[in-house]
Amino acid sequence: MKVYLWQTTSDAWSFMPDTLQEYPRKAEYIQRAAVAGLLVNILLTALKGIAGVHAGSRALVADAVHSFSDLTTDIVVIVGARFWCRPPDETHPMGHKGIETVVSLFIGLMLVVTGIGIAVDSLRSFGSHSSSIRPDLFAVVTAAISLVSKEILFRWTLKKAGKTGSGALAANAWHHRSDGLSSIPVLVAVVAPLISRSLVFLDSIGGAVVSIFIVNAGWKVLQPVIGEVTNSAPPVEVVNKMMSAAEGVTGVISIHRFRARMQGGGIYVDLHLQVSGDNTVYQGYSIGKEVEETIMRSDSSVRDVIARIEPFSPCGDADKCKDS
Ligand SMILES: [Zn+2]
Ligand SMILES: [Zn+2]
Incomplete structure (x- = not known):
């Protein structure tokens, strides 16, 4: 904040x-x-x-x-x-x-x-x-x-x-x-x-x-x-800091659909992250948890982070390229 x-x-x-x-x-x-x-x-x-x-x-x-x-x-x-x-x-x-x-x-x-x-x-x-x-x-x-x-x-x-x-x-x-x-x-x-x-x-x-x-x-x-x-986004430099923190976590191949909004004096974040499809469910969960905690630590205003894990797909968002 x-x-x-x-x-x-x-x-x-x-x-x-x-x-x-x-x-x-x-x-x-x-x-x-x-x-x-x-x-x-x-x-x-x-x-x-x-x-x-x-x-x-x-x-x-x-x-x-x-x-x-x-x-x-x-x-x-x-x-x-x-x-x-x-x-x-x-x-x-x-x-x-x-x-x-x-x-x-x-x-x-x-x-x-x-x-x-x-x-x-x-x-x-x-x-x-x-x-x-x-x-x-x-x-x-x-x-x-x-x-x-x-x-x-x-x-x-x-x-x-x-x-x-x-x-x-x-x-x-x-x-x-x-x-x-x-x-x-x-x-x-x-x-x-x-x-x-x-x-x-x-x-x-x-x-x-x-x-x-x-x-x-x-x-x-x-x-x-x-x-x-109006749920506006936090300043660009704060968003960039959070995004690069997430990308730096071991096991993360890429991130997308990163959304951060201001609410009640705090920042709430949700994002999709892609990891290798060869990971076990437990490994994927651990990477997601690490990303959430890393973003929380990157700025004291962050109140909550929700990360969705996707198997890596070269075309970007896994939702959009199911058939490829
Ligand atoms: Zn005054
Ligand atoms: Zn996605």
């Missing part, structure tokens, strides 16, 4: 389930960074929400919504990971990773819809010159706190990422940087009315800019989910 999701999701959550078992130390760092992020996001959501409503600032309220969405994601990382880590059972023979997909879908859609709503509201207020923002020092201080705290969190998390070599942590760090950046137009928006009444339109622009950050965050969550729901 890490190969597929690291680059596309902004948070550690897609990486958590595997790491929890495999690298307890690394998981501990990621967990700690997620908790630190959660605490800061709770504080920022409350502060910006109150200050934003008090000052009548669209930009600050939008930024509060963004922090709230980050907070939701943090909770999913910390709490949710425990649920989809559980081993397969009777009602969920493929494991519980599908829950992660459903939660991601929900959060992603919520972000995109909210972001678009804020964008529409901001543009409308810009068009009708109906800004509700008032000069408010509390709002200025809040926007500044948001900017500074996210920058500190960015540097702290990036240092931890360097120490552990965790791509998930690095992605988390860069998300904090992007959060900090999205507070810059907010700071401009709340400082503007202190300078001149004629600058209040900047609040509508600030709201629109922040909405882009929110939609972008939602899209990053949705992208891998859409790939999974």
